Amino acid sequence: MEDYIVRASAAGAQIRAFAATTGNLVEEARVHHNLSPVATAALGRLLTGGSMMGSMMKNDTDMLTLQIQCGGPIGGLTVTADTKGNVKGYVNNPEVMLPPKNGKLDVGGALGAGFLNVIKDMGLKEPYSGQTILQTGEIAEDLTYYFATSEQVPSSVGLGVLMNHDNTVNCAGGFIVQVMPFVEEAVLEKLEENIKKIRSVTEMLKDGHTPEEMLAQVLEGLDLEVTDTLPTRFYCNCSKERIEKAIISIGAKDIQEMIDDGKEIEVKCHFCNTSYPFSVEELKELLKKARR
Template sequence: MEDYIVRATAAGGQMRAFAATTKNLVESARVHHNTSPVATAALGRTLTAGAIMGSMMKNDTDMLTLQIRGDGPIEGITVTADSHANVKGYVGNPDVMLPPKNGKLDVGGAVGIGLLQVIKDMGLKEPYVGQTILVSSEIAEDLTYYFASSEQVPSSVGLGVLMNKDNTVRCAGGFIIQLMPFATEETISQLEENLKDVTSVTDFLDKGYTPEQMLEKLIGHLDLEITDTIPTQFYCNCSKERVEQAVASIGKKDIQEMIDEGKDIEVKCHFCNTAYNYTVEDLKNILKRSKK
């Protein structure tokens, strides 16, 4: 199944909902970064949330960044998405290994105590930055808390990544359900009642539920109306030219030192781990251009 996000409304517009299946993009991230199972789960949940939250943005040029900074051994997670649900990201330590907790991958233990930052660049003078503490470091609960405290939008967030025995991704996906300011008490209590029975996102996905069926199960009784579906993918727009700008930014003195050493250098993109090679000749050209 291709990865995609479903957007919907329910209860006559009193709530909006999003659900996604993201197995391929999470597997793609795992391959790019060679992540351990717990790092795959942590990054996969954040990528899924990033893709859905990116798709909530209005303009073609809008960008969303999720940054999770905890004191755990994963050393932070960074994910960036655009409004077309193209998403990319990385963890500080892709090799992190931890024993399971209650039979599950210990994402909370890997992330540790810290902060969640949501940065929205909407082409204004300054980007919007919202920051909250990590309440569980399991990511879904942290985003639920973020929406309520930073954006004042009561939300329910579910995210999940299930691994195969060979450490490839078996299934991944998630949902975000949000109440509008005019939602009635009756609608709110009906939603709360329904969400009580939800065990985990991966249960749905492993049973073969599509995003549509997931929303049907969660809020189908509230006149669910699917508005559209959009594809989502792990996509990095890096190139040799773009990475060259990062090389140029280290300063003329350091570039000159590299040239004097007479060795080619390799620079990797943080987001997709693609390696770019720069010869001494390339470095000389970068230096020339930066002098202009």
């Protein structure tokens, strides 16, 4: 199945909803970063949440960053997303290994105690920034808590990543359902009843449910209306030119020290792990630009 996001409303616009299937992009992230199973599950959930939250923003240039600072062995995670379904991210310790908990990957144990930071750059003087304490480290619950406390939007977030026995990604995806301030009590009660009944995201995806079918279950009896869909993908906009600018920005003194070492350097992109080599000759050219 191709990765895509569905945007929808229900109960006469009293509810807005998003759902996504993200198995391909999570597998791509796993391959780029050579992630352990628990790191794949953690980053996969945050990438999925980020892709849907990015699609909530209005302007083409808006950017979202989700950053988890935590004390667990994974060491932290960072994801960025735009409004077009492009998402990228990394974990600080991609090789983290933990025994399963209740037969499942122990994402909460990998994260431990910490904070979730949500930064929205919408082209204003200062980006919007919200921070909440991690509730469980399972990520879906942490995003639910963030929406309720920082944005005052009661929400339900479901996220899941299912791994194969060979540690590749079988499927991944999730949903975000939010109620508007004018929601009627009867609608809210029906939604809560539905959420109690539904199976986990991974179970629904494993059974081949599309994002539309997931939302149909979450919003059963609430007049679901799909408004649009958009593709989502793991995409990094790094390039040799961008890395060159970054090297120039560190200043002539540091570049000269690299040249004096007499060895080729290699710069890796955090977000996609792509390596960019620079020979001594190339560094000399960058030194000239840094001195201008």
